[in-house]
Amino acid sequence: MRAAQRRLAVRFDEAVWREAVRGFSRQPLEIATSARSEAERRGIALAAVIPCEPLGPDGTALAGCAKLYLPAGDDPPSERPFAFVLQLARERDSTLVWVFVAFGHRHPRARVRSVYERAHRQLHGRFPEQS
């Protein structure tokens, strides 16, 4: 199999998932739920994700993470306003997997946290400006 076609399984922790989707309205909730089902069924190809900036312009520190634009499909990024942030991890038998970290808007309105800020909080326990 070509390396570019490699797919990794995705692990979802229920506490993280509940918090990640809490409060979203129907449409984004459906997008997130559908993406999770697909990810659990088929995994996520390395080629389908984009590496996160280790240190983003908004102060987010997401080294070791990648993002999957949603809804899934071939639409241009501008028409995929949501994302999962996933952390690369190893299972006990050394298999590489994705661990789900956050879901949310890529470019939210004012006073709404972006998926990158949400991921930073999940990984580091607080938002970037609170560090």
Add this chain to the structure above:
Amino acid sequence: MSESPDESVEQLEDLLDGASRTLSSLQALNAGQAERVAERMDRLASQLLEISPPPAMEAVHARLGTTPAISEDFASAVDEMGVADGEG
């Protein structure tokens, strides 16, 4: 008198639950109404994140039986990923 963080979290969770229930009970919303409700819910959800701690990542990995990959693993996987776009 200010509320305790627990009380504030409970209040926000109640608000979000109420908004979700209301939304589910409505048969149809026009686009503008749906957008307004979604905006409010997004803001409430963000407010809730400000005052409640996330599940600790160490405990998350323990439950899943995983450990974060080392940077060398990630560096070699990046070659197979899409091109970084400078966002996030």
